[in-house]
Amino acid sequence: MQHLLNHKVPLLLALCCIPLQHVFASNGNDSVIPQTFLWIVLTMIAARLGGIVEKIGQPAVLGELIAGAILGNMILFNIMWFEGMKSNEYLHFLAELGIVILLFQVGLESNVQEMKKVGIKALLVATMGVLFPFVLGTYLIGPLLMPGLSHNAYIFLGATLSATSVGITARVFKDFSILQTRESRIVLGAAVIDDIMGLILLAIVSSIVKTGFFSITHILQTIALSILLLAGGTIIGGMIAKPLSKWLSIVNPGLSMKLGFALSIGFVFAYIAHLIGLAPIVGAFTAGLMLDSVHFKHFEEPEYVSELKHAVRNADPQIQQQVQNLSQVQQAKHIEHIVEPIGHFLSPIFFVMTGLAVDASVFMNPQMLLTAFALTLVAILGKLASGFFAGRGVNHWLIGWGMVPRGEVGLIFASVGRALGVVDTMEYSVIVVVIMLTTFVTPPILGSLVKKTSHS
Amino acid sequence: MQHLLNHKVPLLLALCCIPLQHVFASNGNDSVIPQTFLWIVLTMIAARLGGIVEKIGQPAVLGELIAGAILGNMILFNIMWFEGMKSNEYLHFLAELGIVILLFQVGLESNVQEMKKVGIKALLVATMGVLFPFVLGTYLIGPLLMPGLSHNAYIFLGATLSATSVGITARVFKDFSILQTRESRIVLGAAVIDDIMGLILLAIVSSIVKTGFFSITHILQTIALSILLLAGGTIIGGMIAKPLSKWLSIVNPGLSMKLGFALSIGFVFAYIAHLIGLAPIVGAFTAGLMLDSVHFKHFEEPEYVSELKHAVRNADPQIQQQVQNLSQVQQAKHIEHIVEPIGHFLSPIFFVMTGLAVDASVFMNPQMLLTAFALTLVAILGKLASGFFAGRGVNHWLIGWGMVPRGEVGLIFASVGRALGVVDTMEYSVIVVVIMLTTFVTPPILGSLVKKTSHS
Numbered sequence: 001m002q003h004l005l006n007h008k009v010p011l012l013l014a015l016c017c018i019p020l021q022h023v024f025a026s027n028g029n030d031s032v033i034p035q036t037f038l039w040i041v042l043t044m045i046a047a048r049l050g051g052i053v054e055k056i057g058q059p060a061v062l063g064e065l066i067a068g069a070i071l072g073n074m075i076l077f078n079i080m081w082f083e084g085m086k087s088n089e090y091l092h093f094l095a096e097l098g099i100v101i102l103l104f105q106v107g108l109e110s111n112v113q114e115m116k117k118v119g120i121k122a123l124l125v126a127t128m129g130v131l132f133p134f135v136l137g138t139y140l141i142g143p144l145l146m147p148g149l150s151h152n153a154y155i156f157l158g159a160t161l162s163a164t165s166v167g168i169t170a171r172v173f174k175d176f177s178i179l180q181t182r183e184s185r186i187v188l189g190a191a192v193i194d195d196i197m198g199l200i201l202l203a204i205v206s207s208i209v210k211t212g213f214f215s216i217t218h219i220l221q222t223i224a225l226s227i228l229l230l231a232g233g234t235i236i237g238g239m240i241a242k243p244l245s246k247w248l249s250i251v252n253p254g255l256s257m258k259l260g261f262a263l264s265i266g267f268v269f270a271y272i273a274h275l276i277g278l279a280p281i282v283g284a285f286t287a288g289l290m291l292d293s294v295h296f297k298h299f300e301e302p303e304y305v306s307e308l309k310h311a312v313r314n315a316d317p318q319i320q321q322q323v324q325n326l327s328q329v330q331q332a333k334h335i336e337h338i339v340e341p342i343g344h345f346l347s348p349i350f351f352v353m354t355g356l357a358v359d360a361s362v363f364m365n366p367q368m369l370l371t372a373f374a375l376t377l378v379a380i381l382g383k384l385a386s387g388f389f390a391g392r393g394v395n396h397w398l399i400g401w402g403m404v405p406r407g408e409v410g411l412i413f414a415s416v417g418r419a420l421g422v423v424d425t426m427e428y429s430v431i432v433v434v435i436m437l438t439t440f441v442t443p444p445i446l447g448s449l450v451k452k453t454s455h456s
Numbered sequence: 457m458q459h460l461l462n463h464k465v466p467l468l469l470a471l472c473c474i475p476l477q478h479v480f481a482s483n484g485n486d487s488v489i490p491q492t493f494l495w496i497v498l499t500m501i502a503a504r505l506g507g508i509v510e511k512i513g514q515p516a517v518l519g520e521l522i523a524g525a526i527l528g529n530m531i532l533f534n535i536m537w538f539e540g541m542k543s544n545e546y547l548h549f550l551a552e553l554g555i556v557i558l559l560f561q562v563g564l565e566s567n568v569q570e571m572k573k574v575g576i577k578a579l580l581v582a583t584m585g586v587l588f589p590f591v592l593g594t595y596l597i598g599p600l601l602m603p604g605l606s607h608n609a610y611i612f613l614g615a616t617l618s619a620t621s622v623g624i625t626a627r628v629f630k631d632f633s634i635l636q637t638r639e640s641r642i643v644l645g646a647a648v649i650d651d652i653m654g655l656i657l658l659a660i661v662s663s664i665v666k667t668g669f670f671s672i673t674h675i676l677q678t679i680a681l682s683i684l685l686l687a688g689g690t691i692i693g694g695m696i697a698k699p700l701s702k703w704l705s706i707v708n709p710g711l712s713m714k715l716g717f718a719l720s721i722g723f724v725f726a727y728i729a730h731l732i733g734l735a736p737i738v739g740a741f742t743a744g745l746m747l748d749s750v751h752f753k754h755f756e757e758p759e760y761v762s763e764l765k766h767a768v769r770n771a772d773p774q775i776q777q778q779v780q781n782l783s784q785v786q787q788a789k790h791i792e793h794i795v796e797p798i799g800h801f802l803s804p805i806f807f808v809m810t811g812l813a814v815d816a817s818v819f820m821n822p823q824m825l826l827t828a829f830a831l832t833l834v835a836i837l838g839k840l841a842s843g844f845f846a847g848r849g850v851n852h853w854l855i856g857w858g859m860v861p862r863g864e865v866g867l868i869f870a871s872v873g874r875a876l877g878v879v880d881t882m883e884y885s886v887i888v889v890v891i892m893l894t895t896f897v898t899p900p901i902l903g904s905l906v907k908k909t910s911h912s
Contacts, residue, residue, distance in 0.1 A: 044716040045716075045720060049707070090545075093546045255797070257504050268493075311778040314775065315768070315772070330760055340711070340797075
C-alpha cells in the first residue's frame with residue numbers, strides 16, 4: 001500500500017489545494033443536494049413574497065408565477081446565479097411532486113357525489129372546449145396566420161390549443177376557497193374529461209400524420225383504459241380502500257399510517273394515469289376524489305381532539321355537544337389537514353418553476369409575438385364559448401376562464417409534433433408563448449371574477 | 457415542411473411501434489418521475505409494514521431499516537425489480553431531504569436552554585467517545601486484525617470508528633418520545649460536538665497523510681467556523697429571527713408563511729453546515745434548536761383553536777381556563793405539528809434507503825466478516841465507555857448506546873481515505889460492514905434499555 005501512495009504524490013498535491021468542503025463532497029451529488037436546499041429556500045421566499053399579490057385580491061399563485069418569471073429572467077440583467085435552478089433536476093422533480101400533491105388535495109376536498117351531479121354539464125363543456133379551439137386553430141387561424149405549413153402542422157396546432165391544464169385553475173379555486181361551488185366542480189370534471197379527449201386526439205392526429213388514417217381499435221382501447229382508471233378506480237378502489245384502511249389501522253392507528261395510506265393511493269393513481277398516457281395529476285385528482293372521510297374513521301382521532309374532549313368533560317351538555325360537533329369536523333378533515341403542509345411545502349415549487357421557464361427574450365420577436373397573441377385570443381375565445389354550455393344558474397365566465405390555462409399537455413402535443421417532424425421551431429415557440437400567456441392571464445381574471453361574484 | 461416529413465418515413469414507421477405511453481414520455485424524466493412515485497409508495501409501504509416491530513416494543517426505525525434491507529437483497533432471490541430503487545437519484549435526494557427534516561424536527565422539539573445545561577457533560581462524552589475508538593482502532597485493533605497496512609491506513613480506520621451519526625439515535629428517541637430526557641440531550645449535544653471533532657480529525661489525518669504534518673492554522677479555522685455556525689447561528693440567528701418573523705407575519709400571517717419561514721431557516725442552516733464541511737443534519741438540528749415558539753407568536757393561531765375558543769365562549773370560567781391552556785399549548789406546538797406530516801412523508805425514505813444499501817453478499821466472506829465483527833465490538837465498547845463520563849443521575853448505558861451508530865460521516869472518512877490511496881477495497885468493505893452492524897444493532901438495544909428504564 002505504501003508504494004501505491006508514492007505513485008499518487010501528484011494527485012495528493014493537487015488534493016491539498018482543494019478547500020475542505022470539496023474534499024467532503026466525495027461524489028457530485030453531495031454538493032448538488034445541499035445546493036438544492038438553497039434553491040428550495042429561494043422558491044419558498046419567492047413564493048411567499050409573490051404572495052403579496054393577495055393584498056390586492058389576487059390569488060397567491062399569480063405571485064408565485066411572477067416571482068418565478070422574475071428569477072428566470074435575471075439573466076437579462078447579467079445575473080447568472082439563478083440559471084442553476086433551471087437545470088436542477090431535483091427541483092423539477094419536487095415541482096412534479098408538488099403539482100401531484102396539489103391535485104390530490106383538490107380531489108380530497110371535492111365530493112364524488114357532487115361531481116357526478118354536474119357530470120353531463122362537465123362533459124358538454126369539455127367537448128365544446130376541445131372542439132372550438134381545435135376547429136378554429138386547424139381550419140381558420142392556423143392557415144391564416146402561419147400560411148405555407150402542411151395540413152398536419154395545422155392539425156397539431158389545433159390540438160395544442162384544445163388541451164386545458166387544470167393545475168392553475170385548481171390552485172386559484174383553492175386559493176379562494178371556492179372548490180365547493182358548482183362552477184369549480186364543472187371545471188374540474190371538464191378538465192379530467194378534457195385530458196382524456198386530449199389523449200384520444202393525440203392518438204388520432206399522431207396516427208393520421210404517421211399513416212394517413214387512424215385505427216379505431218386503438219382509439220377505443222385508449223377510451224376504455226381511461227374510463228377503467230377513472231370510473232373503475234373510484235368504484236373498485238373505493239371498495240378496496242375500506243377494508244384496506246381498516247386493516248392498516250389495526251397495524252398502526254397513528255398519523256403516519258393514515259398519511260402513508262392516503263399518499264400511497266394518490267401516487268399509485270398518478271402512476272397508473274401516466275402508464276395509460278394521461279397526466280399524472282388526473283390520476284392524483286381521481287385518487288383524492290375516491291378517498292372519503294369514511295376511509296379514515298378507523299384511525300386514531302388527532303391528539304388535540306382527545307385533549308379537547310377531556311378538557312370539557314365536566315361542561316354542561318350544550319357545550320359538550322358543540323365540542324363534539326367540532327371534533328367530528330376536525331376528525332373528518334384531519335387527512336386534509338395533514339396533507340396540507342406537504343402541499344404548502346411542495347406545490348409553490350411547481351408554480352415558481354413554471355414561472356422560471358418563461359423566457360422573456362421571445363417577446364423581442366414582434367412577428368412571432370403577434371401570431372402568438374392572435375392564437376391566444378382564439379385559445380381563450382374557444383374556451384369561453386364552451387363555458388356557455390354549462391347550463392343555467394352558474395357563472396359561465398368563471399367556467400370559461402377556468403378552462404383557459406394551457407400547460408404541460410399542450411407542450412406534449414407540440415413536442416410529439418416536433419418529434420414527428422410536423423411542428424417546426426417557429427410553431428413550437430409560438431405554442432410556448434400561447435401557453436405562457438394563458439397561464440399568466442387566467443389567475444388575475446379569475447380573481448376579479450370571483451371578487452365580483454362574491455360582492456353581488 | 458412536407459419534404460422534411462418524407463425524409464423521416466423510417467423514423468415515423470419506427471414510432472408507430474412504440475406504445476402510447478412511450479410517445480408521451482417525450483424526454484427521459486417524464487418516465488423516471490412517475491416511476492419514482494411508485495418507488496415512494498413502495499418505501500411508504502415497506503416503512504409502515506416494518507412498523508409492525510412496534511408491536512414488540514421496538515422503535516419503528518428498526519422496521520424501516522429491515523424492510524429496506526429485505527428489498528435491497530431480493531436480488532439474491534433473482535428478483536431484480538427493486539434494483540431500480542438503488543440507482544434512483546430522486547429517491548436518494550428525498551432521503552437526504554428526509555433526514556434533514558427529521559433533525560430539524562428534533563431540534564424544534566429540543567430546548568436550547570436545557571441543552572446548554574448538559575453542555576459540559578456532552579463535551580466530555582463526545583471527547584471520550586472520539587478518543588477511545590480512535591486510539592483503540594489506530595494502535596491496537598487495526599494492527600492486530602489487519603496486519604501489514606500502512607500506519608496511515610490505521611489512522612483512517614481509527615478516525616472512521618470515532619464518528620457518531622446521530623440520525624438513527626435521534627429517530628429512536630423520537631419514536632419513544634424521550635427527546636425531553638437528560639440522556640437524550642446529552643447524546644444530541646455530544647453528537648453535534650462529535651461531528652465537529654470528526655471534521656477536525658479528518659482535516660488532521662488528511663494533512664498528515666498528504667504532507668506528514670498538519671497546519672494548526674487550518675485546524676483553528678475549522679474550529680472557529682464550526683463554532684461560528686453553531687453558537688453564532690443560535691445567538692445571532694435568534695436575534696434576526698424575531699423581527700424577521702414579525703415582518704413576515706405582517707406580509708402573510710397564515711400557515712404557509714409560518715411553515716415557509718421555519719423550513720427556510722432549517723435548509724439555510726443545513727446548507728451553511730455543508731459549506732463549512734459539517735453534515736447538513738447538524739445545521740438543520742441547530743436551526744430547529746434556535747427556533748423557539750416565541751418566533752411564531754405573531755402568526756395566526758390554528759383555525760381549530762379559534763373554533764374551539766368560540767365553541768366554549770359561554771362555558772364556565774374553569775372550563776374556559778382549561779381550553780385556554782390547551783389552546784396555548786396547541787399554538788406553541790403548531791409549528792411542530794405542521795412540520796410533522798412532512799417528516800412522516802420523507803424521513804422513512806431515508807431509513808428504508810439506508811437499509812436498501814445493505815449488501816448481504818458481504819456476509820459471505822468469513823474472514824472479512826470476523827474482522828468487521830471485532831471492529832464493531834471495539835466501536836461499541838469505545839462509545840459505551842464514553843457514556844460513563846456523563847456524570848451522575850443519568851443512564852450511562854442509554855447514552856453510550858445512543859452514541860454507537862456510525863453512518864455517513866464514517867463513510868466520508870473511508871471515502872476520503874480511499875481517494876488518498878490509503879484505504880484499500882478490503883478495508884473499505886470492512887468499514888461498510890461496521891457501519892451496517894452499528895446501525896442495525898442500536899435500535900433494538902436502545903428499545904430494550906428504554907423499556908427497562910420506564911419499568912423501573
